Every structure is written in structure tokens, then in C-alpha cells.
Amino acid sequence: MDVMSAIETRRAVKRFERNLAMSETDIRTLMEYAIMSPTSFNIQNWRFVLVTDQDSKDAIRDAGWNQPQFSDCSLLIVICGDLMAHARSPERYWRNAPAAVRGRVVSAITGYYGNDAAARHDEALRSGGIAAQTIMLAARALGYDSCPMIGFDFARVAKIVGLPPDHEIVMAVAVGRGVEGPRPRPGRIPLAEAVVHNRFPGEGTGA
């Protein structure tokens, strides 16, 4: 499937075909492409919990306002951020680079994240968001639908997936096959509202 069609036909599916298993090959392919998503300084700070166990999916549905996507999708991916990724032997993230480059980048990584919890948190969300869209578009190419989700009790889902204390949940993506066609898009803002040329009108931040 071409990129533009995938972007256009990716719609948040609310009803999935139950009991449709996704093959191990498709799951592996999906994740191999997911980890091609870029991260700042290549710290690869995303972690993907692949929930296929029905009891876990049901428990997450219970923690997610009873939304059927959680239990009925083929694969529920809880996208998490490892807040300490920057400190887990970061030289390996640049092992194929010349030593001088590697040294500079590792130093920059430590400088950027080492003493800044807010930077670590923001990076988890940024990386997780980027990877979520990779997953949703790659899923289209593999013949699946998806639904991005934040409507759940993050603390309860953290317990269900055994989230380590130095990780956090970014969002979830349900993957499976939709049982009904997409509804019309609910209401787009005009392109002119989303897009600004060179500078916002008005005074701006302390400008």
C-alpha cells in the first residue's frame, strides 16, 4: 500500500473482529518496522508491550471505560517510554559511528537527559507518538486496522503489564481487523487554522 493511501485510510476503528489471531510473522514484521522509527540521539527509548493474552486484554478493557477495542483487537500494543534509556550503555546506540562522533553524541545524551526529568518525560511522549504512527501505517500495509487510545486508567494498566518504576505509559494502539466501514471524519479544522507561515500573527511569547 502506498504511503498516501495508508495515511488517508487509517481511521480509528472502534469495532474489531473478535478472535482474529494475528500471525507471529505479521507481529514480528510490524515491530521490526516500529523500531525503525526515529528517536532523539537514537536513544530508542520506546518499549512495546504486546498484549495478546485474553485475560490481560479483558482487564485493560475494565480499566479503560469498557471500550471493546481493548478486548476485541488482535494485538493490543501498550507503548511505553523507558525513562532511563539514555543511561543504559548509550555508546551502543552509536556503535557503528566513528569513535569521535560516538563520544560527542554520548556526551550530548548525558547532558540533555542526565539531570532533567522533564526532558526524559517529554522524550518518552515524542518517541512514543512517532512510533505509534509508524505502527498504525505499517498495520495498514499489512492489511490491518488500528485505534490509538489514551482512554484508560494509566496506573491500573501499569499494574496489569508490570510496568517498571522507571518507565511510563505513553498510549496504546489496538490492532486488528475492523468489522464496519469507517464513519465520515468527525470534523476537520481548516488547513489555515493548523498551518502558520513563518510566524504566528500577534505578539507571541515575549517577542
Add this chain to the structure above:
Amino acid sequence: MDVMSAIETRRAVKRFERNLAMSETDIRTLMEYAIMSPTSFNIQNWRFVLVTDQDSKDAIRDAGWNQPQFSDCSLLIVICGDLMAHARSPERYWRNAPAAVRGRVVSAITGYYGNDAAARHDEALRSGGIAAQTIMLAARALGYDSCPMIGFDFARVAKIVGLPPDHEIVMAVAVGRGVEGPRPRPGRIPLAEAVVHNRFPGEGTGA
């Protein structure tokens, strides 16, 4: 270009062909696809500052550790979040939905973001990250390369683009045509480190 090739061949380009103008048609197409990116509750909280003015690009390079991508790309997109998107007549985000659905969603939007600055901040990053990947992959389909960037002084760039006080910067994406082939990927972590099946090993958060 097919989705999987776009994901695989999207690499962070450091050197762009200078003075390569991107056509208005390509820019418009890129942004029309960008705004098909999903957002929670369809609040469409991203704002895209399209920086093409050379003086602005040079000023951002100066605020960005002199990285040449800022000045030499064809189009520098500063991806921002509108922290008040949830309150800007949210019923229009669901105008094509039945009235009862619209009412429920608008109530949920207000409940989720109305009194929670952290939720608004996180959503800016999540939405911005998702849209960034849409842009980078759509750029590939249009024959361009890109570079995702956070290496700049966010406060200085906020002044340069006149960022309103109730917005924040998520990241930037430079778009243009690379002048050199991609280097090898610098160092992938194993798939088994990024992917967890059902539950993280170990005790987890208060489990």
C-alpha cells in the same frame, strides 16, 4: 512509494541541497496529509509553522547549535501544540457526528483537559510526535528527505516564530533533498529489548 519502503528509507538527513525550493503544491499536499494524523478526541491540537523565510531559518540555525539542516532545508516545520485546542469550540471537532455523540465527546474533552495542565502538555507531545512521522513519511512519498530535530533553544525559537503564550513547541522537522546518501544506522537495540510480551519481567509498579 509503499509504506514499508518509506519507513525503511526515512533517515535523518544532515546535509540538504541549499536553495532548493519546495513547490507550493508539494507543501500543501504535505500539510493536507499531516492534518489527517489522529489526535485524542479529534482535538487537532497541532499547529505547524512553515518556515521558508531565509532570515528566520538562519536565526533558528543560530539558536540550534549552528546545525546546517535549519538553514539549508527547503522547508523547516516547527511543530507546536495549542494547549487550549480543547476549549476552542470543541463541538466543531465532532460536527459530523450525531448530536448525542457530539455532546458526550465534548463533555469528555472538557473533563480530560479542562483542569489538567499536565494532560494538555502531554497531548501536545503525543499529537506532535504522531504528526511528525506522518510528515516524514509523506515527504518520502513526495520525493523529499527529512530530519527530526529537538537540538535548539526552544525559548529562542518561540520568539522567532512568535509563539503564542498558550502554545508550546514539540519539535521541528526539516524537509528537503539530501546531498549525500544515508550513513549506516548507528546502532539498533535488539528487537527483544524493545518488545515485551504481555508483561514486563520483574515486579513492576506496585504490582
